[in-house]
Amino acid sequence: MSLLLRSMVDGIEQSQIGVLDRGLHFGDGVFRTLLVINGQPQDLERQLQRLADDAARIGLQAPDASTLTRQATEICVGQNRAALKLLLTRAQEAAGYQASVNHCRSVLLLRPLRNHPPHFWNDGIAVRICAMRLANNPTLAGIKHLNRLEQVLARAEWTDESIAEGLMLDTQDRLIEGISSNLFFVRDGVLHTPNLSRCGVSGVMREMILEAAPAYTRDIRIADFGIDDLLGADECFVCNSVIRIWPISRLVSREPAQSWPVGPVTQKLQDKLGAAWQRKK
């Protein structure tokens, strides 16, 4: 299967970028990944707003939303189901870290969806705790930027494909998120999700879950948690904009392995925010 269906750089269909791109040299940029259904990138307006917010936090002026909307819409034409990755980079490297030319380059990549089995959505996934930690830097916390080596090394820790996601702790043993997802758990009807003020990525699906949750839970807690808080949960799940919501059914990196049922809050949030076809057997 091809890794790339289409790609576009600054609105022009092409599959290469210049070797001076600061995204390559420094990870100097931000990104978002969207689910495409029937030619439509989902939650596009919100995603572009978060992309621009993140860009602003690293001093980068995103292109107009109308320009990116046009590019995103065009590249998705005729695509039934796909994933759209939008990158913005501070394009040209000057001599060193100082950015003298502040051109923001857009790179859009349309890719086939990964072929995950329906039971990931219906019955939940197995996860592990990664040895690799997230470093704390409040200035970068929450931003979906291109410095993702911690995630790369965390994902390289296992090859067993039955383990669908790794959970990451920060260097102070706080439970933060999945490698490519945000983490939630429910206890006594209260929805919990980790505080992302020191590290972690604040995803659009996390935001949408926090908005939708009051209809299904009696309270929301955003705070610092450890592994023990997760172990004491009634139900738990991970989310991102492409997979939407996967229940966590098992934690396999510990003895004894811990398991959770697919709980009612998780299912209601899946019904509300998931893509219907994802859960079809």
Place this chain on the structure above:
Amino acid sequence: MSLLLRSMVDGIEQSQIGVLDRGLHFGDGVFRTLLVINGQPQDLERQLQRLADDAARIGLQAPDASTLTRQATEICVGQNRAALKLLLTRAQEAAGYQASVNHCRSVLLLRPLRNHPPHFWNDGIAVRICAMRLANNPTLAGIKHLNRLEQVLARAEWTDESIAEGLMLDTQDRLIEGISSNLFFVRDGVLHTPNLSRCGVSGVMREMILEAAPAYTRDIRIADFGIDDLLGADECFVCNSVIRIWPISRLVSREPAQSWPVGPVTQKLQDKLGAAWQRKK
């Protein structure tokens, strides 16, 4: 002035890379920057060894040293003075963080040297303390990898060109390094340089200074230091493989501004390791 004299990707002269490169998406790669004099990349064997060591730390198998030596030598032919940047990336992005195809891509960029004034070498530079901090992650500490957003944001803090470098603290107020240099100071004949076991980049010039120093200093201390340790120094300097050694003459981000003379240890190390033409008025 052109930003790029020549470039080469996997040994082929070209100035573009594919948009799926993991260097772009995740900063999944490592690099080194070398000074080129009379067509010769300086300290090439050592630089390639450190590049391969860093690559191995992120699970990347560098190309043979003989292959990279041939590429580096070829791209530098006929260049009197230049900077050569060698990047290795885990080239192709699979679907997400997992690297299924582990091809290591080499990207070589030959660039003109920045035109710094001779007084930077002769009389020393002004530096400031950056507000941006370095996050601590021992797993990544010391590696010259492509996740450099902290340095980008630190360098964006000032535009006054009379300030040549910014010094960076970690999130625990420890003094670590310059944005694109390593830091040394001398007190009572002892050479001091920060411990890089939690964050920071371990440069080749730092290593060469530590090897050469016993001839000029009575002892070497590699430990945790704060700003006060620097303020109490008799002389101090920053180094990297391109500029070699710049004395620090002034710290300007504090009141009152602190100043240091260009000291004898700094000068002897410049004589030993610097490029003679850099200090010519």
